[in-house]
Amino acid sequence: MKPTVHDIAARAGVSLATVDRVLNRRVGVRAATRDRVEAAIGALGYSRDVAAANLAKGRIYPLTFILPTNDNSFMRDLKTQVEQAAVRSATERTRIGIVEVPAFDVPALCDALDAVLADRPFGVAFVAIDAPEISERADRLAEAGIAMVTLVSDLSGSARDHYAGIDNIAAGRTAASLLGRFLNGRSGSIAVLSGSMLVRDHRERLEGFEAVLAGEFRHLRVLPVLEGRDDPIVAETVLAGAFAANRDIVGVYSLGAGNRGLVRALKARAGAKVAVIAHELTDTTRAALGEGVIDAVLNQDAGHEVRSAIRVLKAKADGLAVIAAQERIRLDIFLRDNLPEAGTMGE
Amino acid sequence: MKPTVHDIAARAGVSLATVDRVLNRRVGVRAATRDRVEAAIGALGYSRDVAAANLAKGRIYPLTFILPTNDNSFMRDLKTQVEQAAVRSATERTRIGIVEVPAFDVPALCDALDAVLADRPFGVAFVAIDAPEISERADRLAEAGIAMVTLVSDLSGSARDHYAGIDNIAAGRTAASLLGRFLNGRSGSIAVLSGSMLVRDHRERLEGFEAVLAGEFRHLRVLPVLEGRDDPIVAETVLAGAFAANRDIVGVYSLGAGNRGLVRALKARAGAKVAVIAHELTDTTRAALGEGVIDAVLNQDAGHEVRSAIRVLKAKADGLAVIAAQERIRLDIFLRDNLPEAGTMGE
DNA sequence: CTGAAAGCGCTTACAG
DNA sequence: CTGAAAGCGCTTACAG
Secondary structure, three states: OOOOHHHHHHHHOOOHHHHHHHHOOOOOOOHHHHHHHHHHHHHHOOOOOHHHHHHHHOOOEEEEEEEEOOOOHHHHHHHHHHHHHHHOHHHHOEEEEEEEEOOOOHHHHHHHHHHHHHHOOOEEEEOOOOOHHHHHHHHHHHHOOOEEEEEOOOOOOOOOOEEEOOOHHHHHHHHHHHHHHHHOOOOEEEEEEEOOOOOHHHHHHHHHHHHHHHHHOOOEEEOOOEEOOOOHHHHHHHHHHHHHHOOOEEEEEEOOOOHHHHHHHHHHOOOOOOEEEEEOOOHHHHHHHHHOOOOEEEEOOHHHHHHHHHHHHHHHHHOOOOOHHHHOOOOEEEOHHHOOOOOOOOO | OOOOHHHHHHHHOOOHHHHHHHHOOOOOOOHHHHHHHHHHHHHHOOOOOHHHHHHHHOOOEEEEEEEEOOOOHHHHHHHHHHHHHHHOHHHHOEEEEEEEEOOOOHHHHHHHHHHHHHHOOOEEEEOOOOOHHHHHHHHHHHHOOOEEEEEOOOOOOOOOOEEEOOOHHHHHHHHHHHHHHHHOOOOEEEEEEEOOOOOHHHHHHHHHHHHHHHHHOOOEEEOOOEEOOOOHHHHHHHHHHHHHHOOOEEEEEEOOOOHHHHHHHHHHOOOOOOEEEEEOOOHHHHHHHHHOOOOEEEEOOHHHHHHHHHHHHHHHHHOOOOOHHHHOOOOEEEOHHHOOOOOOOOO
């Protein structure tokens, strides 16, 4: 049988309360007593039953998610996933708060993080903007002992405990590699549509993309990056402008959101088919993949990211380890041929 | 506050024992009493605390995994993942038994399933061979109330509760689509290396592969399928034979295991580079991807499959729902550009 | 058919 | 600095 606190208490000749004090590193135990208890723990090979501990503590985990209010499918999905996790709160012993802030808005995100600091939940997850003011807030949250996970986009050199998102450099490299192979020798210009160069995920995708094109596909020329603000209307406008100004565009890499605008601009354009790689599987990109308007979609699973963030924050609060492999967020590659049924996405 | 059994008991004017009887559908409760308790449950919006119930029950879940003893990296990885899950048994309240059987051996798998039936664990997970004898065993296990998950390869029209594996038709389609695009107009023959046509996963991959080639890439001709028994030595021999007999091979789809043999045969072959798609990211395929010997690897995550099987079996035992999206096993596509760091694979 | 009491493995006031 | 007792939400003999 697995040893319990009773076994430790008996072996060390102390009460349950003292065992509990040692187990939870609480102060006010004589060194000699502590040593006896620790010896018993070691000898018995004790490991705590976390479920029983949580039951006794009546522990619930207050967690805050800060999400940007972009009008794009991916962010809406992310929010839906957090809401669904909130529905599971009862069984998972969490209490999940959602705070919405305008997208790409550093002061607004700072304010939200300050509010978290005042509120002191167990943990916070947020889509980072890569700015020094944000890193500074992250440091303060870490000092306050609040567990912290960046979601989707990471924060450079910060005190966050974990990043729940894909490897964006690899995503950019993959996009370039697929585009280069699909174009197969054709030369010309490549349009890159981003959301904003303020966020690290978009910058990293661009970096990986340009590195592979420069290394392996020198006949493809990358045009200056377009910023669509992850907004369909803006995206359509800037992309249509690029098509008008550059008649030799043979490929497009849409590395941000706002793909409804991308698809409209592609359909409005006359001339030979361009090869297109986009991010995030949504109703829009799924349909475009089916029609052959988009050739491949790189995807991150919002549901997995949210569940992973929650697992990591809870584990941090309990001082427990996570299964590292389970928390790795995959880069999904979808072609027309491996589309999952709608509504079955997930970890 | 979340209502508890005490609240129900008070409201229905009965004891805890009676509440428990109703909650767990045990016999021996008068209909009128049952109705009162159920009314209270409904009015209060009660939901059971499963962790507390398991603590009280001292519940552990005996689970059996039946794995084939092939000498290939994927199956070794699968076994390692089950062993790691066994290490987590203490915290997950499982007791995991592993049974090994020779690969592609119907009588051996039948014996193993009969042994499970005699042993009566809560649940069993096994790599299915698609044969009527196996389906018959599955039916008996289902009748005995043993939860059942097929792993990696499914069992047609059987009573299994769940299949923890990828969509193999989509995998085959994806392989064809990538191969066709990478070859980009070149015509010639395609060699297909399978493990065995006895298992459904290999048959389905072939089916999807042939469908897309026939539909979209008519200039590529599929040679008769080679059976490598998922064994490197056999795979190398049959593939080398195919290369010798067919000088016009321009592509290879290795849809089973034994890729050490595939790589040896490819390296030994003179002539123009062939496009190659293989399955499962292992040390061998990872290295071959880096060297450009293999162009893309389709992968299933053994760790995810094992964790998912365990979650599903436990949920079945508890009569609980799973998060469907979390149990969907993804088809991973790896190019040279999106290889995860070694040792970080997983859900 | 029903209930009182003890117990699962832990934690928490409270008393000393 | 340490311990006895009660309790978290549920289940299980046992008695009636």
